[in-house]
Amino acid sequence: MKTAVVLLPGLNRDRDMIAALTKISGKPPVTVWQTDTEIPDVDLIAIPGGFSFGDYLRCGAIAARMPVLRAVADKAARGVQVIGVCNGFQILVEAGLLPGALMRNSSLKFVCREVKLEVANANTAFTRNYAPGQIIRAPVAHHDGNYFADAATLARIEGEGQVVFRYAEGTNPNGSINDIAGIINGAGNVLGLMPHPENLIEAAHGGTDGRGLFESALGMEPLKAA
Numbered sequence: 001m002k003t004a005v006v007l008l009p010g011l012n013r014d015r016d017m018i019a020a021l022t023k024i025s026g027k028p029p030v031t032v033w034q035t036d037t038e039i040p041d042v043d044l045i046a047i048p049g050g051f052s053f054g055d056y057l058r059c060g061a062i063a064a065r066m067p068v069l070r071a072v073a074d075k076a077a078r079g080v081q082v083i084g085v086c087n088g089f090q091i092l093v094e095a096g097l098l099p100g101a102l103m104r105n106s107s108l109k110f111v112c113r114e115v116k117l118e119v120a121n122a123n124t125a126f127t128r129n130y131a132p133g134q135i136i137r138a139p140v141a142h143h144d145g146n147y148f149a150d151a152a153t154l155a156r157i158e159g160e161g162q163v164v165f166r167y168a169e170g171t172n173p174n175g176s177i178n179d180i181a182g183i184i185n186g187a188g189n190v191l192g193l194m195p196h197p198e199n200l201i202e203a204a205h206g207g208t209d210g211r212g213l214f215e216s217a218l219g220m221e222p223l224k225a226a
């Protein structure tokens with residue numbers, strides 16, 4: 001199982017993503033830089049979180065126009081799995097690989113806390129190791145996580161099962177419409193989510209609820225409790 005992590009100036013969760021993918025897949029991911037025009041053959045490409053280009057203009061807007069994003073789009077068009085976490089989600093939206101927009105949190109404040117997520121669609125390549133409707137823990141840390149889509153887009157993504165994660169139990173931290181925390185593209189191979197599953201993958205993190213996402217994407221069976 002081979003993975004790649006996209007690096008851009010201002011990202012700060014890249015080490016967390018590299019550590020998580022190394023731990024789960026058993027090998028370190030290859031890293032690709034913003035100016036790279038080719039991405040090696042891998043099973044999963046991850047765009048980590050952070051503050052690419054200082055969040056100037058709009059979160060993810062400048063990153064989305066870097067050459068490496070064209071390479072990500074080419075791979076996605078060929079069916080390679082892509083996951084964008086937090087700023088990575090914002091970048092995928094800005095690049096047009098996922099629908100909708102991520103606006104300023106309704107509180108106008110940066111939120112850094114743990115939320116509860118409902119697995120709204122467990123029938124995806126990224127969530128098959130979770131149970132439908134399962135509630136998992138996940139940390140969030142962002143100021144622009146307020147997902148919005150126009151009525152037609154919202155009806156489409158809701159109708160097609162493209163809403164994969166929702167904030168549960170009144171924990172919506174940002175005002176996202178329909179409590180949307182993560183969505184998938186129509187083809188089912190590009191996922192974006194605001195919470196950070198890479199920060200809950202081992203006991204030292206205080207829990208492993210985020211592991212299922214990477215294990216699902218890498219085609220692994222869930223770790224059985226010892």
Ligand SMILES: NC(=O)CC[C@H](N)C(=O)O
Nearest residue numbers: 049050086087142143144
């Ligand atoms: N942790 C992150 O990736 C933060 C994303 C973005 N900079 C925001 O604050 O919304």
